[in-house]
Amino acid sequence: MTKTINLVTHSGQFHADDIFSTALLNLYFKHKEPKTKLKYKRSRIAADIAAADIVYDVGYVYNPKKMRFDHHQNEAGLARENGVKYAAFGLVFKHFGSELIGMISGEKNKKVIADIFETVEKKLVQHIDGMDNGQLTYTQNFKGVDIFTVDNYYRICKDIIDTSNTRLLDKKFFELVKLSESMVGNVILYAIHKEKEKVLAVKAYKKSKDKRIIICDKFYNFNFNKFPEPLMTVYPDTLEGWNAKVVEKGEELYDARFYFPESWRGLVDAELEKACGVKGAKFCHKSGFLIVNKTKEGLMKMIDLALKK
Incomplete structure (x- = not known):
């Protein structure tokens, strides 16, 4: 019998945070349990949240042991040392990221995996988290140029839909999840490649x-x-x-x-x-x-x- 995992994130308007969290979970289970069926529900209903195996970006609870990954509650420890606050994507990546990197790379060395993790954090995760928390991770250098980021693009995709049409919102959400899955996978591959290149580059320096x-x-x-x-x-x-x-x-x-x-x-x-x-x-x-x-x-x-x- 096929195993099913029930996952819940919030309904209504979507953001890069919940989209990328979904993409990361898709990637994780494709590598960890490829035969497992993932059943997603976008909901804010308490009963749906309570019944879910994994909940993210909704529910007001951060408890990795219980697979709860929300960041909207007042809670200590939901910010990084550099000041960038955690959103759901960062919390999900914090819990699943290292293992996913190990599965994709085949790497066993914990220090190498940690370095790859940090590269993905810097290149992608912190930008999505910061923007979701109202923190700008970039500077605007030219007047008359609108900033174009992944977060802004997903907001554009949301704004072209009548937000009262939940069917279209859900359809666009999962369409963008596929795009984000490719992005997350490629950034992880980039970080793995960069780590391998670092070893060779250091040898070239020494020689x-x-x-x-x-x-x-x-x-x-x-x-x-x-x-x-x-x-x-x-x-x-x-x-x-x-x-x-x-x-x-x-x-x-x-x-x-x-x-x-x-x-x-x-x-x-x-x-x-x-x-x-x-x-x-x-x-x-x-x-x-x-x-x-x-x-x-x-x-x-x-x-x-x-x-x-």
Whole structure:
């Protein structure tokens, strides 16, 4: 006989919080108990909430042992150390996330799983939680530009529906759950990949003789600003040639420790060869953060000249 798990979240207008919580639970049980049937109900009725196996974003109770994950009650401990308050998504992820990561990655090391967990928290979960609690996790840098986030998109999807039409609201809710399931899965895969790349990147750092220039066998999605010396990374291009990319000062900042000379910027091929005096020079980004040469030898000559300038 097929096992059935009854899950309840609130009815009425939906938000990214309850949508992503549903998506995460779908992913978890697909990996944990693929034959189990999940029966969802959107309701605020006390009897429905009491009868459910798992309740989230409704019910005014946070008790993981009883599978209750609401955040609307006045309760201590519903905020992270950085001040971002927990919403249902964060509470559900806090309880199910590490195990889900382990199932997807096959990883057994608790420290590695914890690092992957933190990446998913930073990249996705805290943004959804913050917005649901009225906390902005971004800054608006330009006037006349409306902020477009996942949360805002889901609000748009809600606002195009007559909120008195519960059938259409439910239909759109589960449509967005499918989209969110893909997002959650991809962010977890990204975090797993990033953790693997970190191990290889650290090896490349240790092997590089001149710690200002990190020689890699491929591009690594890793910011070498974790170390004090690196100014740039060198790696083969996916098509042809070799690239040198500067190391950024922060994780999300477009501000680097080093830039290639202004006289090279925006130039390509013959013009760049003439400007730098190195054969095979192909490209220098107009912002000065990337150069390309046809050969590794040529690229290293360009780097040597740039460092002397």
